[in-house]
Amino acid sequence: MRRKAMALGAMVVSAALLAGCSAGSNGSAGDEGSGEGTVKLVAWPGPEGDAMSKVVDAYNAGQGEDDGVDVELTLLSRQDTFSKEAALMASKSSDVDIYFTASYNIGQFAPSLEPLTDIDTSAYFPVAAEGLTYEDELYALPLDVSNHFLLYRKDLTDALLSDPAAQAEYETVSESVLGEKRAPKDPAEWDLDDFKVAAAYFSKSENPDSPTEYGTILQAKNLLYNTMIWNDVLWGYGGNWEEDGQAALTSDAAKKAVELYADIYKNGWTSPDSAQAEFPETQAALQSGDTAFAIQWSAAFAALNDPAQSPDVAGKIAIAPVPGGKTHVHALAVSLNKYSENKAAAKKFLSFLASTDAMTQYAQAGGIPPMPEVLEAQAAVNPAFAQVSETIDENGFSEPVFPKTFQAYSKLAEDLSGAWVGQTDVDDALETANANLQELLG
Amino acid sequence: MPPTVAERPRSSATERRKRTTAAVILSLPLILFAAVFVIYPLASGALTAFQSSTLLDQSNEPNGIDNFVSLFRSDGFAKAAGFTLGFSAAVVAIEMVLGFALALLMNRAFPGKKLFFTLLLLPIMVAPALLGVMFRLLLNGDIGALPALLDSVGLSVSLFSPDSVVPLLVVLDVLQWTPFTFLIIYAGLQSFPKELLEASAMDGAGYLRSLTSVIVPVLKPVLFAAFFLRAIDAIRTFDVIYVLTAGGPGTSTTTLSIYIYKTAFESGDFGKAAAAALVVLVCLIPFVPFIVRRISSTGMEAKK
Numbered sequence: 098m099r100r101k102a103m104a105l106g107a108m109v110v111s112a113a114l115l116a117g118c119s120a121g122s123n124g125s126a127g128d129e130g131s132g133e134g135t136v137k138l139v140a141w142p143g144p145e146g147d148a149m150s151k152v153v154d155a156y157n158a159g160q161g162e163d164d165g166v167d168v169e170l171t172l173l174s175r176q177d178t179f180s181k182e183a184a185l186m187a188s189k190s191s192d193v194d195i196y197f198t199a200s201y202n203i204g205q206f207a208p209s210l211e212p213l214t215d216i217d218t219s220a221y222f223p224v225a226a227e228g229l230t231y232e233d234e235l236y237a238l239p240l241d242v243s244n245h246f247l248l249y250r251k252d253l254t255d256a257l258l259s260d261p262a263a264q265a266e267y268e269t270v271s272e273s274v275l276g277e278k279r280a281p282k283d284p285a286e287w288d289l290d291d292f293k294v295a296a297a298y299f300s301k302s303e304n305p306d307s308p309t310e311y312g313t314i315l316q317a318k319n320l321l322y323n324t325m326i327w328n329d330v331l332w333g334y335g336g337n338w339e340e341d342g343q344a345a346l347t348s349d350a351a352k353k354a355v356e357l358y359a360d361i362y363k364n365g366w367t368s369p370d371s372a373q374a375e376f377p378e379t380q381a382a383l384q385s386g387d388t389a390f391a392i393q394w395s396a397a398f399a400a401l402n403d404p405a406q407s408p409d410v411a412g413k414i415a416i417a418p419v420p421g422g423k424t425h426v427h428a429l430a431v432s433l434n435k436y437s438e439n440k441a442a443a444k445k446f447l448s449f450l451a452s453t454d455a456m457t458q459y460a461q462a463g464g465i466p467p468m469p470e471v472l473e474a475q476a477a478v479n480p481a482f483a484q485v486s487e488t489i490d491e492n493g494f495s496e497p498v499f500p501k502t503f504q505a506y507s508k509l510a511e512d513l514s515g516a517w518v519g520q521t522d523v524d525d526a527l528e529t530a531n532a533n534l535q536e537l538l539g
Numbered sequence: 540m541p542p543t544v545a546e547r548p549r550s551s552a553t554e555r556r557k558r559t560t561a562a563v564i565l566s567l568p569l570i571l572f573a574a575v576f577v578i579y580p581l582a583s584g585a586l587t588a589f590q591s592s593t594l595l596d597q598s599n600e601p602n603g604i605d606n607f608v609s610l611f612r613s614d615g616f617a618k619a620a621g622f623t624l625g626f627s628a629a630v631v632a633i634e635m636v637l638g639f640a641l642a643l644l645m646n647r648a649f650p651g652k653k654l655f656f657t658l659l660l661l662p663i664m665v666a667p668a669l670l671g672v673m674f675r676l677l678l679n680g681d682i683g684a685l686p687a688l689l690d691s692v693g694l695s696v697s698l699f700s701p702d703s704v705v706p707l708l709v710v711l712d713v714l715q716w717t718p719f720t721f722l723i724i725y726a727g728l729q730s731f732p733k734e735l736l737e738a739s740a741m742d743g744a745g746y747l748r749s750l751t752s753v754i755v756p757v758l759k760p761v762l763f764a765a766f767f768l769r770a771i772d773a774i775r776t777f778d779v780i781y782v783l784t785a786g787g788p789g790t791s792t793t794t795l796s797i798y799i800y801k802t803a804f805e806s807g808d809f810g811k812a813a814a815a816a817l818v819v820l821v822c823l824i825p826f827v828p829f830i831v832r833r834i835s836s837t838g839m840e841a842k843k
Contacts, residue, residue, distance in 0.1 A: 180804035186594055187809055205594050205807050319787025321805070369697030370680040372788050373704065378679060385681040500595050507805045515789030520701045526789075 130439035133165035136446050138195040141178040144396055145241045145429055148464030155458055156449055164445045194437040198237045200228030200427035202503040210236045211433040216451055225428035225467035228495040237430035238447055242467035244424045244489055245329055248398060249284045249390035251415035253308055257281050270298045287420040289333050299389035302365035309389045314382040315358055315371045319514040321506035323375060325425040326392055330354040332494055333421020339538055346531040358517040372518040386410055392419055398481045416484050418492055426493035428467050501537040508533045587813035594807030606814035616815055618790050619798035627773035630712040634769055638720025646728045662715045671782030674711055701788050708780055720765045727761030763833040795819055
């Protein structure tokens with residue numbers, strides 16, 4: 098009896114560990130369905146989910162009635178949306194008709210998605226559509242575009258540029274940091290060396306008279322989204338993930354990109370807590386007034402200039418291209434589940450979403466649609482729209498799309514985050530990252 | 540009329556059949572529950588460990604021990620196991636000592652005991668993931684209350700820097716789970732035979748001697764139960780660490796659960812993740828009979 102109890106106890110312990118790893122049995126290959134009825138859509142909460150919710154409501158109340166389609170939107174958790182979708186895909190589930198996807202996981206998710214063959218992509222940013230194209234087929238409809246900017250305290254940089262004594266101090270700091278005297282510039286003209294000097298100048302550890310505690314905040318947590326920000330620096334120094342299918346992370350550019358992070362961290366020009374920082378911590382650092390500037394996601398700008406959300410800095414934050422002139426661009430998107438039992442109805446809704454009318458509604462509801470024409474027309478809705486449009490056209494880049502792109506982002510964050518904060522050797526970290534990237538490239 | 544000799548065995552067999560039928564019917568809900576929620580996921584997970592099951596290759600074809608070979612070739616699993624064992628040992632040891640001390644304290648009468656008792660139990664009532672989010676805000680260097688408080692008394696501490704993040708995670712785990720060990724040990728103390736203490740006092744034993752020679756030996760099964768439950772839970776630690784550090788910097792705070800989660804849901808490799816979970820299971824199973832034997836002993840037997 099006791100043995101049976103022990104065996105049962107052992108199974109209870111192990112079931113919890115194993116249950117989540119179980120892949121389901123094969124599902125059906127999906128069905129076109131009647132072209133009418135309920136279409137189930139998932140998205141993540143936040144600005145994109147909120148905006149999508151309004152678009153869905155408008156569709157259901159208008160064109161959806163003519164189409165005979167009712168869209169049901171479920172907002173999952175922001176952190177785990179893709180994990181839940183991965184579990185559904187692994188079990189070949191038809192529970193969801195339209196998945197929420199992104200440029201960075203389209204290669205990984207493609208085997209579970211239906212290619213979209215009848216979509217005209219000419220109205221989208223080319224970089225957004227290209228990022229969702231895998232093996233020459235479009236697997237997702239661009240919905241929201243994300244890129245990075247330098248968000249900075251204009252009051253502080255204006256004061257620096259208008260004060261000769263401050264400029265002299267800046268040049269002294271520059272000589273100490275770079276070995277050469279550099280005059281301060283408008284942040285819109287910064288290169289990555291200017292970024293580094295300014296980070297030092299606005300830090301009390303380097304300049305006790307600095308108006309802020311830290312010059313910048315690095316997003317250095319072991320998180321795939323932080324790899325995307327570091328990529329700006331890598332691309333800004335002329336580097337890349339790979340060249341002709343060969344991993345290229347042992348390049349001089351990659352080394353300089355990691356060293357820039359490590360120098361800023363070790364010298365105290367960013368908060369020590371930035372070892373665990375991502376989007377919210379960066380917002381908090383800028384909102385508190387303790388930090389002068391940061392490379393941050395485009396979605397952050399509106400909140401920083403909203404007096405209700407950012408009373409200490411609203412009206413003082415300006416926007417400029419990322420120093421180095423390169424910004425990662427990815428599109429959040431929606432994709433048709435290959436195993437959906439109601440594909441025809443889902444396609445009707447996707448066709449609606451691909452229209453400029455739907456994307457205009459999306460922009461007015463708080464999203465950033467990946468259509469330059471819509472962004473320009475709706476510039477009054479969000480002051481960042483004009484900058485987004487211009488920056489993506491001029492400075493946007495998209496990492497290579499291959500089946501394991503998503504894993505590559507995660508693996509690079511894992512391999513490099515220790516080196517970003519000076520915990521591990523730069524060369525060792527890059528060699529490990531390069532070997533792992535090569536394995537993922539295949 | 541009493542049954543004849545020939546009728547007695549038949550009657551006894553009928554009784555046995557009835558008892559067996561009743562036992563089967565009464566245990567059927569548990570058997571069904573175990574079949575659906577324990578045995579099926581376990582068998583399915585174990586099967587997945589021997590299959591090629593990724594988001595890119597959903598064929599679920601058997602691939603022998605490939606997942607295990609891949610697991611042991613990458614050093615990520617060994618590192619995660621090392622961190623998990625070290626972290627678990629540290630937090631369980633501290634929580635056992637503190638939980639025992641608190642149980643002894645709460646076993647006495649003092650003013651405000653009920654309020655203190657209630658406050659003590661609050662942390663285990665909060666969902667771990669929520670606690671992680673709360674700590675993330677509370678300890679944030681720019682907007683967190685604790686750094687601001689420390690700053691106001693001239694102390695500048697970076698709680699999330701690479702040097703302090705592991706001790707921080709240990710402290711947070713201790714804060715959340717010490718009430719759990721306390722509660723189990725306190726419940727054991729409530730049923731402690733007081734006459735044993737009275738006898739030891741009459742024999743001239745002081746408090747410390749009574750503690751080490753009477754209380755601890757008698758409470759051994761309870762202590763083992765608390766230790767076992769906490770150790771299992773500590774080995775499965777996920778929520779707070781994932782929310783606060785996501786396993787970094789690098790892999791310095793990656794637990795086995797985080798490793799398995801990332802392997803399954805970031806790398807999309809369900810076969811390898813299931814293999815890792817199976818290895819953890821196989822490593823834990825040998826301890827179960829030992830622990831169960833300890834828990835089911837009365838403690839008094841040890842004294843004999």
